[in-house]
Amino acid sequence: MSVKNILIVGVGGQGTLLASKIMGRVYLEQGYDVKVSEIHGMSQRGGSVVTYVRYGDKVWSPVIEKGEADIVISFEELESARWLPYLKPDGVLISSTQRLDPSPVIMGKAEYPENILGKISALGIKVIPLPADRLAAEAGNIKSANIVLLGAAARRQDIPKDVWIEAIRASVPPKTLETNLRAFELGYAE
Amino acid sequence: MSKTLLLGNEGVAQGLYEAGVRFVSSYPGTPSTEITEAAVKHDEIYCEWAPNEKVAFEAAFGASLGGARSFCAMKHVGLNVAADPLYTASYIGVNAGLVCAVADDPGLHSSQNEQDSRRHAVASKVPMLEPCDSEECRDFAVLAYKLSETFDTPVLLRLSTRISHSRSPVGLNERREIPLKDYEKNVSKNVMMPSQAKAAHKKVEERLLKLREYAETSGINRIEWGGRDIGIIAAGSSYVYAKEALGDGVSYLKLGMVNPLPIELIREFAAGVKKVVVVEELDDIIEAHCRRYGINAVGKELFPFTGEFSQATVRSAILGIEPPYRELEDGALPRPPMLCAGCPHRGLFYALRGLKLYVSGDIGCYTLGANAPLSSIDSVLCMGASVSGLHGFNTARGKEQAKKSVAVIGDSTFVHSGITGLIDISYNQGLSTVIVLDNSITGMTGHQNNPANGLTIKGDPTAAVDLEALARAVGYRRVAVVDPYDVETTRKTVIEELEAEEPSLIISRRPCALLKYVKHSTALSVDAEKCVGCGSCLNVGCPALSRKDKKALIDPEQCLGCGICASACRFGAIVKEGK
Known part of the structure; x- marks a missing residue:
């Protein structure tokens, strides 16, 4: 199979790493070659963060470049705008509708842009907006928004649902398992 | 064989395990940190955090001489600190295998420069291996021990951010137990004085020729x-x-x-x-x-x-090709990293902000104090340079300057290489005021224990560096401890210590807000009646604060109730929830 590219983007501290870890486990389980690339360190402190997930028969590079991603999973609207160029023109953007002010907005130097997802749609990009933080709260913990988004991405791939559920079971602390499984189901239904 | 997804760094640690390594000493540094964090999970490997990379390398060298396969890891700039022992360890060689992993950071994801550590391998005349994925990280780590012992040389394992921090499949092998080698006294090999070193240098040149032959024929290339x-x-x-x-x-x-x-x-x-x-x-x-x-x-x-x-x-x-892509006309607003909500460093920087000081900065989370709106740092060079650099700055500009400048340095960085700068100040009759931002952890690299927080790499209690006693021991008579959440007292203390006609150490002490054991107050909120929308609170640069409908707004999900923003509000509009 040719290589599939999934970009997971968000703001440091939103739980992008857990989502990519679960995805990596699923693809490896399915017998694919996998590379998952993360960024640690300074940019994690409330900065824009990205994780690259690639799988297929043979994966060489650990990174995804502009115009290469089949799916962009975004945890935040402004980050959807930032990483949009990495999506293939016929790819899918799964975006949380959560908005986190970057420091220029906090300081009052800039306004948070309006209608980002609408503008992206208008470019002919397939956008799936998701109230991931609301659904996560519904599942029992707002911090499970990452698993809600994972659920929405899982439904758009040819891998059985129970494989995803097994990978979540193996990746999250037991006491958060029930919440995370509810979050996954809510995302999967979207 | 079933494979496991490992970070390149975890692949290196797996290689250490399989190669029978017994001793690991490292100083944390992005992107190298997870090697040692993964190695410590194996009970067969003794692991420690050293105060700095030079100590780590020397400890690993000593362990090798003592007969144990040994290892140290560091980031590229860390190898500059460890360059001194590296260059002469090249002359001495090893008893049991000695490998040093060095992780470069092209693109400067989390570093102050973009140096190429292959230069150190060339200059120190030691072999350097460079893996391209996690499986090779493991394979090359194992091979490095064979080369180290066959060619009687330390071996450098070069990584980069992408290799260190990418996960790819690795098939796990069993550990090969390597018994401790005998130690035999051998002055001509192990004591580097000019006469021995002359002979050793010749051997190093001969060794390079043999290694080149290996590079030609072994299949590694x-x-x-x-x-x-x-x-x-x-x-x-x-x-x-x-x-x-x-x-x-x-x-x-x-x-x-x-x-x-x-x-x-x-x-x-x-x-x-x-x-x-x-x-x-x-x-x-x-x-x-x-x-x-x-x-x-x-x-x-x-x-x-x-x-x-x-x-x-x-x-x-x-x-000459580039795939097509779409983008929004106005791009995206930048989102620079910032200090976390509840970060104690914020209080210290906010206290400094109004004082118009020259602030000599250092390497750690608190380097972010240089960014707007705190904009509190004038210079950052390398680990420890805040202290020694301040001494030079103040000495060059005269006594009055010492009353208008401070150094800021984290606890881990202070132990790494700030102490010698402190001695430079007191020994040379300087007047400089040094502030240690003691948050009881090595923060930026992802929470490693350090010699100042009283916990080992495994979290066991141990002796802690007593910063107050240490300052007194090197000649500082004025030592003050402040809580950076108390902005007013912190500011007053800084002013007092700057005025003193002798050097001072101020310890700004409060644990990192992200540490699990830290208990937080309830979130604060804005009393919309009292808020005039002046935006003063936004100058503390907290991610939990924003402005909505011309009033300040606090996100209760992010706010940890530290109260630093409240001390920035002249109208008493920031209050405890429910009051």
């Missing part, structure tokens, strides 16, 4: 024939980028050993292709080597000396 129009020479991340971009359409000389480089193998490769292209991030070391031996190769004509590469870099330089 291999030719993969494909299309013959272009032949790519590359190692590590550059190799996988080239494979991704160009596939089998070109031929490859894949280098696993980047020092010393082969000559005949490159000649053979060059003879088989029409054009040789060297793909290497950062410096032109392979390219210059080709030129030196009369092999026609292009490299930096096509590729930059700066930044991180990718398949797109190679595709555009060699094929």
Whole structure:
């Protein structure tokens, strides 16, 4: 199979790493070659963060470049705008509708842009907006928004649902398992 | 065999485990930190955090001399700190195998410079291996011990951010237990005085020739024939980028050993292709080597000396193509990193903000205090330089300057290399005021214990460096401790200590807000009646604060109730929830 590219983007501290870890486990389980690339360190402190997930028969590079991603999973609207160029023109953007002010907005130097997802749609990009933080709260913990988004991405791939559920079971602390499984189901239904 | 997804760094740790390594000493540094964090999970390996990279290297050298396969890890700039022992360990060689992993950071994801650590391998004349994925990280770590013992040399294992922090499948093998080697006293080998070192240097040159022979013939560097129009020479991340971009359409000389480089193998490769292209991030070391031996190769004509590469870099330089993509007309607002909500450093920087001081900065989370709106730092050089640099600055500009300047340095960085600067100040009758931001952890690299917080790498209680006693012991009579959440007292203390006609140490003490054991107050909220929308609170630069409908707004999900913003509000509009 040719290589599939999934970009997971968000703001440091939103739980992008857990989502990519679960995805990596699923693809490896399915017998694919996998590379998952993360960024640690300074940019994690409330900065824009990205994780690259690639799988297929043979994966060489650990990174995804502009115009290469089949799916962009975004945890935040402004980050959807930032990483949009990495999506293939016929790819899918799964975006949380959560908005986190970057420091220029906090300081009052800039306004948070309006209608980002609408503008992206208008470019002919397939956008799936998701109230991931609301659904996560519904599942029992707002911090499970990452698993809600994972659920929405899982439904758009040819891998059985129970494989995803097994990978979540193996990746999250037991006491958060029930919440995370509810979050996954809510995302999967979207 | 079933495989496991491991970070490159975890792959290295797996290699250490399989190779029977018994001793690991490291100082944390992005992107190298997780090697040691993964190694410590194996009870068979003794692991420790050292105060700095020089100590780590020397401890690993001592363990090797003592007969144990040993290891240390550091980031690229850390190897500068450890360069002194490295260069002479090259002369002495090893008893049991000694390997040092050094992780470069092309693209400066989390570093202060973009230096190429292959230069250290060339200059210290030790072999350097460079893996291209997590499985090779494991394989090369194991091989490095064989080379170290066969050629009687320390071995450098070069990583980069992409290799260290990418996960790829690794098949796990069993550990091979290597018994402790005997130690035999051998002054001519192990004591480097001029007479011994002269002989040792000759041996090092002979060793390089033998290593070059190994580089030519062992298979660690291999030719993969494909299309013959272009032949790519590359190692590590550059190799996988080239494979991704160009596939089998070109031929490859894949280098696993980047020092010393082969000559005949490159000649053979060059003879088989029409054009040789060297793909290497950062410096032109392979390219210059080709030129030196009369092999026609292009490299930096096509590729930059700066930044991180990718398949797109190679595709555009060699094929001149770029896939189509869409973007929004106005792009996206930048989102620079900032201090976390509840970060104690914020209180200290906010206290300094109004004082118009020269602030000599250092390396850690608190370097972010340089960014707007705190904008509190004037200079940052390297670990420890805040203290010694301040001494130079104040001495050059005279006594009055010492009343208008401070150094800020974290607890871990202070232990790493700030203490010697402190001694420089007191010994040389300086007046400088140094502030240690003691948050009881090494923060930026992801929460490692350190000698000042009283916990070992495994979290066991141990002796803690007593910062107050240490300052007194080196000659500081004025030592003050403040709580940075108490902005007013912190500011008053700084003013007092600056006025004093002798050097002062201020310890700004409060644990990192992200530590699990730290209990937080309830979130604060804005009393909309009292808020005039002046925006003063936004000047503390907290991610939990924003402005909505011309009033300040606090996100209760993010706010940890530290109260620093409340001390910035002249109208008493920031209050405890429910009051």
